[in-house]
Amino acid sequence: MPTRSATWRPTVSVVIPSVGKPGLRRAVESVLAQTHPVTEVHVVLNSETDVDLPGDPRVRLLRYLERRNGNAARMAGVRRCTGDLVAFLDDDDLWHPTKIERQVRDIAEAGLADSSTWISSTKVVVDFAHGSETWPRAPYDPSLSLENNLLQRHRVQRGQAFLPSSTLLFPRSLPMTVPLNEELSLHQDLTWLLQLSRTLPDLAVRQVDAALTRYDAIGDGISRSISLDRELDWAREYLGSATPRDRGDYYLGSVMTYARRQGTVGGMVGVFSEGLRVGRPGAAAVGYACGAMAAGVVKAVAAGVRQPRRRGDETDAGAEVR
Known part of the structure; x- marks a missing residue:
């Protein structure tokens, strides 16, 4: 008999908030190259400039000019999504081709395919000016809450709990139940994850033990300001x-x-x-x-x-x- 992991083929929508960074096209191409095909890619552009995007009918451009924050752009994209699952990707980050496939397989094998209260992440290759590191250094600890995992420090060196938005995959209903804060100007990922942990005590968190996301720590991100x-x-x-x-x-x-x-x-x-x-x-x-x-x-x-x-x-x- 086929297992649930072999038969579950959820549709996946992707939301990419962008200010028109040069890496946008590469980010979109990494989504289109997924071995688990995505249904649609919503590029939510907070800029009036022209951008270079692949000519694929799954790529939809939405100009969002309210000058608020990345979460407002993400929520604008989520409201247009039709997939069973939603994934976020920033416009200067990249995915390994098997990222979505491995996350979907892990969720199915964990028996969560019929649940709407889970979130999946991956490990991350973090690119610095003088080299790269793989974060988080320690695996996610399921014996602790998501909040404990995010805030506690178990090693002196950097690279502790790290679940940036570019790693996340979740049911489309999740941000509708616990919306992202559209007014916040800092720690947008962390704040939403804390809200999920506090609002949904039965939330299941899975982290694929492979670096399937590439995170740019070289450019001028919000955290540097x-x-x-x-x-x-x-x-x-x-x-x-x-x-x-x-x-x-x-x-x-x-x-x-x-x-x-x-x-x-x-x-x-x-x-x-x-x-x-x-x-x-x-x-x-x-x-x-x-x-x-x-x-x-x-x-x-x-x-x-x-x-x-x-x-x-x-x-x-x-x-x-x-």
């Missing part, structure tokens, strides 16, 4: 109901990353202090934060040493180090 103040505002608003461990780990891990990027020792010390006050971080998060602060101090001291001193400027030069 996030200031420490905005990051702290987000954490205070959206992590109030998180466990002390989750909240503490996020502060000393992710928030500390923004503090380190800002480059002020005072900012890093402030994040460390607030993280200990509002949460109970684990050893890995504390280790990461201490390493970040030590590197920040060394960088600040080095900058102070390089600062040319003029006669009578000794006090100002000392202030640069602080």
Whole structure:
């Protein structure tokens, strides 16, 4: 007898929010090359410029000029989808040809084909300016909630829980039940996943143990424009109901990353202090934060040493180090 995994052939719609980046055509081509054929590809373009798209009848262009955020574009695309399942892809990311096929097979083999409360992800090859890494470093832990997996830190090095939107596949009804926040300007993926975890306690999360998505960390993404103040505002608003461990780990891990990027020792010390006050971080998060602060101090001291001193400027030069 054929198994459910062999007979389940769901239709798949893809939504690609775009501002017209040069990689858009390659992203669309990686969708059209899937071994599990997609039914439609909705490119939701937040730009008035012309874009280069493959001449395939499955590719539909929607200009969305409200100048809001990526989630608003994603939801505009979702509302036009007709497939059983929906997948997101950013316009500077790529899929391996077997991504959708392997996710569909995994869902079927897990007995979730008839369910509407699941979400599937894959591992990711993250491209940096000086090389690539495969994230997340540790597999998804089904004994913990999705929220725990997203916020807790179990290793000092970067590349912890990582479920970017370009990896996600889910039933079309899911974002209609728990819509994406169309007003949010940062952490759009993470916020939706937290909302899913908190709204649907029976949500099943699957992660294919293969790097089937390629994620561009070289270009100018939204995360690079996030200031420490905005990051702290987000954490205070959206992590109030998180466990002390989750909240503490996020502060000393992710928030500390923004503090380190800002480059002020005072900012890093402030994040460390607030993280200990509002949460109970684990050893890995504390280790990461201490390493970040030590590197920040060394960088600040080095900058102070390089600062040319003029006669009578000794006090100002000392202030640069602080």
